[in-house]
Amino acid sequence: MNESPPSLSPAQLKVLHKLFPGEDLLIHPADTLAYSYDNSQRQSLPAAVLFPREEEQIQALLEHCNEWQLPLACRGRGTGTTGASIPPAGGLALSLERMQRILEIDPANRLARVQPGVTNHELQQAAAREGFFWPPDPTSAAVCTVGGNLACNAAGPRAVKYGTCRENTLGLHAVSGSGALLRTGVRTTKGVVGYDLTRLIVGSEGTLAIITEATLKLTPLPEARRTLQATYKDVHSAAAAVSAIMAQPVIPSALEFMDAQALAMVRSYSDPGIAEGAGALLMIELEENAVAIDAAAARLATVAGNEGCIDVAIASSQEQVQALWRTRKSLSPALRNVAPRKINEDVVVPVSHIPRLIDGLTRLADKHHITIVNFGHAGNGNIHVNLLIDPDDPAQMKAADACLDEVFDLVLGLGGTLSGEHGIGLVKREFVSREIDNPTLGLMRQIKDVFDPRNLLNPGKTLP
Amino acid sequence: MNESPPSLSPAQLKVLHKLFPGEDLLIHPADTLAYSYDNSQRQSLPAAVLFPREEEQIQALLEHCNEWQLPLACRGRGTGTTGASIPPAGGLALSLERMQRILEIDPANRLARVQPGVTNHELQQAAAREGFFWPPDPTSAAVCTVGGNLACNAAGPRAVKYGTCRENTLGLHAVSGSGALLRTGVRTTKGVVGYDLTRLIVGSEGTLAIITEATLKLTPLPEARRTLQATYKDVHSAAAAVSAIMAQPVIPSALEFMDAQALAMVRSYSDPGIAEGAGALLMIELEENAVAIDAAAARLATVAGNEGCIDVAIASSQEQVQALWRTRKSLSPALRNVAPRKINEDVVVPVSHIPRLIDGLTRLADKHHITIVNFGHAGNGNIHVNLLIDPDDPAQMKAADACLDEVFDLVLGLGGTLSGEHGIGLVKREFVSREIDNPTLGLMRQIKDVFDPRNLLNPGKTLP
Numbered sequence: 001m002n003e004s005p006p007s008l009s010p011a012q013l014k015v016l017h018k019l020f021p022g023e024d025l026l027i028h029p030a031d032t033l034a035y036s037y038d039n040s041q042r043q044s045l046p047a048a049v050l051f052p053r054e055e056e057q058i059q060a061l062l063e064h065c066n067e068w069q070l071p072l073a074c075r076g077r078g079t080g081t082t083g084a085s086i087p088p089a090g091g092l093a094l095s096l097e098r099m100q101r102i103l104e105i106d107p108a109n110r111l112a113r114v115q116p117g118v119t120n121h122e123l124q125q126a127a128a129r130e131g132f133f134w135p136p137d138p139t140s141a142a143v144c145t146v147g148g149n150l151a152c153n154a155a156g157p158r159a160v161k162y163g164t165c166r167e168n169t170l171g172l173h174a175v176s177g178s179g180a181l182l183r184t185g186v187r188t189t190k191g192v193v194g195y196d197l198t199r200l201i202v203g204s205e206g207t208l209a210i211i212t213e214a215t216l217k218l219t220p221l222p223e224a225r226r227t228l229q230a231t232y233k234d235v236h237s238a239a240a241a242v243s244a245i246m247a248q249p250v251i252p253s254a255l256e257f258m259d260a261q262a263l264a265m266v267r268s269y270s271d272p273g274i275a276e277g278a279g280a281l282l283m284i285e286l287e288e289n290a291v292a293i294d295a296a297a298a299r300l301a302t303v304a305g306n307e308g309c310i311d312v313a314i315a316s317s318q319e320q321v322q323a324l325w326r327t328r329k330s331l332s333p334a335l336r337n338v339a340p341r342k343i344n345e346d347v348v349v350p351v352s353h354i355p356r357l358i359d360g361l362t363r364l365a366d367k368h369h370i371t372i373v374n375f376g377h378a379g380n381g382n383i384h385v386n387l388l389i390d391p392d393d394p395a396q397m398k399a400a401d402a403c404l405d406e407v408f409d410l411v412l413g414l415g416g417t418l419s420g421e422h423g424i425g426l427v428k429r430e431f432v433s434r435e436i437d438n439p440t441l442g443l444m445r446q447i448k449d450v451f452d453p454r455n456l457l458n459p460g461k462t463l464p
Numbered sequence: 465m466n467e468s469p470p471s472l473s474p475a476q477l478k479v480l481h482k483l484f485p486g487e488d489l490l491i492h493p494a495d496t497l498a499y500s501y502d503n504s505q506r507q508s509l510p511a512a513v514l515f516p517r518e519e520e521q522i523q524a525l526l527e528h529c530n531e532w533q534l535p536l537a538c539r540g541r542g543t544g545t546t547g548a549s550i551p552p553a554g555g556l557a558l559s560l561e562r563m564q565r566i567l568e569i570d571p572a573n574r575l576a577r578v579q580p581g582v583t584n585h586e587l588q589q590a591a592a593r594e595g596f597f598w599p600p601d602p603t604s605a606a607v608c609t610v611g612g613n614l615a616c617n618a619a620g621p622r623a624v625k626y627g628t629c630r631e632n633t634l635g636l637h638a639v640s641g642s643g644a645l646l647r648t649g650v651r652t653t654k655g656v657v658g659y660d661l662t663r664l665i666v667g668s669e670g671t672l673a674i675i676t677e678a679t680l681k682l683t684p685l686p687e688a689r690r691t692l693q694a695t696y697k698d699v700h701s702a703a704a705a706v707s708a709i710m711a712q713p714v715i716p717s718a719l720e721f722m723d724a725q726a727l728a729m730v731r732s733y734s735d736p737g738i739a740e741g742a743g744a745l746l747m748i749e750l751e752e753n754a755v756a757i758d759a760a761a762a763r764l765a766t767v768a769g770n771e772g773c774i775d776v777a778i779a780s781s782q783e784q785v786q787a788l789w790r791t792r793k794s795l796s797p798a799l800r801n802v803a804p805r806k807i808n809e810d811v812v813v814p815v816s817h818i819p820r821l822i823d824g825l826t827r828l829a830d831k832h833h834i835t836i837v838n839f840g841h842a843g844n845g846n847i848h849v850n851l852l853i854d855p856d857d858p859a860q861m862k863a864a865d866a867c868l869d870e871v872f873d874l875v876l877g878l879g880g881t882l883s884g885e886h887g888i889g890l891v892k893r894e895f896v897s898r899e900i901d902n903p904t905l906g907l908m909r910q911i912k913d914v915f916d917p918r919n920l921l922n923p924g925k926t927l928p
Contacts, residue, residue: 108707108816109845131711153656164654166663167631180903188812190628190844190884192617192667193892194900194927195908199630199663203656220713243572247595249684249753289713289763292756299753348652352572380654381573420654428657436658439644444659446914450907463658 007090046087062179076148082425116147135162153203160379173213177452222287237308238280255379339388349416382420510551540609546889580611599626617667624843641916686751701772702744719843803852813880846884
């Protein structure tokens with residue numbers, strides 16, 4: 001059972017074994033299989049899986065990889081949806097999950113310092129004990145790692161008020177593709193010395209450098225929360241409410257949207273208690289200090305209650321909160337039931353163009369005979385476009401491909417962007433050049449060359 | 465009066481005249497003098513001053529500059545304090561002040577699109593008409609340009625709540641040193657396609673690319689504002705109050721600090737009505753919605769009122785607001801009176817280390833026989849360290865240089881950074897390598913090479 005995979009020579013394996021002793025190196029396919037995929041539908045078996053515990057191991061590894069021309073992909077817990085953590089063919093999977101120490105929670109300076117393998121949930125728990133939280137809140141927060149969050153510039157519903165990873169990271173330790181130890185950013189909330197490498201590395205999907213430590217900006221926990229649900233006769237009225245909500249000073253901590261198809265999907269599996277005529281729904285969550293919360297909720301209810309609004313409900317008990325969220329939360333199981341391997345895109349358009357996006361998607365759904373269900377983070381214009389298809393049916397896949405092609409043109413025509421939080425990875429790579437022009441892409445490629453001259457870090461990802 | 469400065473040949477001048485016709489090219493020293501300096505004490509006469517009106521002119525200019533190996537420095541209104549906009553010897557000054565159109569204010573999508581020569585004030589006025597503001601608020605806001613703000617990642621008091629330019633810029637148009645037209649970022653508040661060139665260019669002090677257009681994130685104007693003033697027996701109590709204020713959810717929109725020397729300075733010129741025993745002062749400004757403001761102010765008064773607090777005053781009228789700000793606002797005239805050409809550094813330390821910073825500065829003031837007055841943006845730990853010296857006195861300058869040397873070591877020893885908002889430019893360049901290590905600096909230099917391979921944009925600035 002100690003046979004080496006074909007792509008690693010016995011000499012290479014010996015070096016790797018020395019650097020990653022015992023359980024910190026896996027080479028048997030039965031062991032490495034779990035590191036061959038993520039939450040996309042791609043897969044590629046790595047030649048070996050390595051579990052570094054110290055930055056020095058990563059630096060030493062990079063020296064060998066540069067010498068051997070051996071590529072690698074970093075991974076946290078493999079919850080990404082774009083294949084960004086799929087190992088390169090014949091290359092290594094570098095799993096950061098054992099670099100899992102919370103190095104520091106500093107309440108007086110509102111910061112946390114963590115290793116990349118700490119999960120988002122563990123960080124939130126440690127921060128909460130001191131009265132703080134870290135804003136990025138992807139759906140996978142219970143298991144995904146901070147390192148993965150940073151690599152993807154992950155976000156979630158709360159980004160509408162608190163921003164994404166880029167707005168909540170102060171500095172990084174990282175090892176570049178050439179093996180340089182990088183120390184970026186500061187321990188303070190301001191700093192203008194040198195170029196901003198922190199935000200360049202955040203969101204680069206592991207193609208520039210391997211994050212080995214992050215200094216994160218913490219935010220004080222809110223005192224009070226209120227949940228509102230508003231239904232609208234159509235998506236136009238709902239989008240008008242979104243623009244109006246975002247134009248006044250009480251910014252909600254979540255502003256989630258469901259379109260008519262999403263409501264129909266929920267209705268077909270349960271009774272959400274939503275008016276029959278409703279063509280769109282908004283979930284609005286507010287976080288304020290205790291003394292302000294009720295007035296703020298009343299105000300948002302007023303702003304949300306425009307001409308096309310059917311109903312606004314404010315939850316006043318925990319039971320009512322759960323009842324209001326039930327519609328939104330029953331959507332994912334309903335979708336899974338209909339199309340377990342649906343395609344989920346996360347396009348973004350300027351908020352005021354959400355109606356034109358939804359209208360356009362409706363046209364494309366009709367044209368390509370695909371059911372498209374839309375929901376997502378309306379306050380950021382970040383809409384999850386779900387094509388309910390069976391990828392094993394070649395005809396459906398062909399229709400989906402043709403449809404997606406037009407979806408991306410629609411989004412870019414509305415001044416939008418192809419991805420708000422999932423990223424590019426493998427699956428959206430061929431579309432990037434529609435959004436970013438050649439001179440700018442060329443410069444990005446040169447930056448990649450600077451960090452990783454031998455193209456060892458996640459080759460074939462992110463940039464076309 | 466049409467004689468060309470020695471560094472431009474008649475052929476070069478002819479090309480430049482064609483590209484920048486009429487008043488858009490200045491070559492006579494009497495005309496170019498005003499473009500030879502900024503708000504630092506450096507000066508260098510440019511061979512010519514050019515006033516582009518279109519991006520295409522800048523791109524064409526860069527082609528010629530690359531051919532001629534002719535360097536240039538961009539400038540807005542020359543309000544920077546670090547010499548970042550001083551023209552290179554024998555090179556060009558590119559003044560963006562005539563690219564001054566506000567291209568778009570889009571309230572529904574909370575964004576503005578402007579040319580770089582628009583002043584901060586003009587932008588604020590246009591945004592305010594729609595109920596919004598752009599958070600960066602440097603002291604020079606009345607005259608400084610958005611392009612200059614972005615180049616320096618400018619901030620100001622409000623950064624404590626709303627962030628700096630980096631947190632409030634969505635995308636850029638820019639021309640790189642090699643003449644490439646770059647289109648970075650998005651029109652939306654989320655986007656993860658490609659590398660984050662926007663924030664890399666922001667704060668790069670014109671060394672990477674010339675910003676020709678910016679898409680800026682707007683924030684709804686607050687409904688209500690309250691001003692508090694708190695005095696403390698010493699800097700330790702004041703800093704404890706700062707940490708406590710920043711650890712609870714009502715983040716002030718300004719949290720300004722004055723040390724004992726600053727208070728003494730004000731007292732020697734006027735009666736600020738501050739208790740004799742006061743060793744530190746905080747000005748706290750709050751922006752909330754109307755219904756929450758009084759409760760929030762009362763709460764901050766409670767948090768600020770710790771054991772070492774002498775007094776907390778909440779202004780309840782416009783006259784009282786002005787009275788409270790009088791102390792802070794009379795500081796600058798008082799300082800100008802004593803030392804018109806004082807040295808003003810803007811170091812940053814983690815908030816909890818402010819007392820150790822002030823104690824260390826007091827020791828250094830004694831050691832070097834220099835009066836040091838400290839005030840600044842305490843919520844960010846961004847302290848303006850003012851050395852009251854006469855730079856024409858060689859002995860004083862020598863003492864100041866020796867003192868600053870130790871100030872920077874003190875700041876870095878406390879986990880701080882050399883500049884929070886003023887930047888590096890020419891004046892702090894030699895100190896950068898104390899903060900950023902060689903591998904990281906080396907990578908920054910390579911990034912500079914990618915954008916500007918012939919080192920034409922602001923050579924000799926920012927990086928050591």
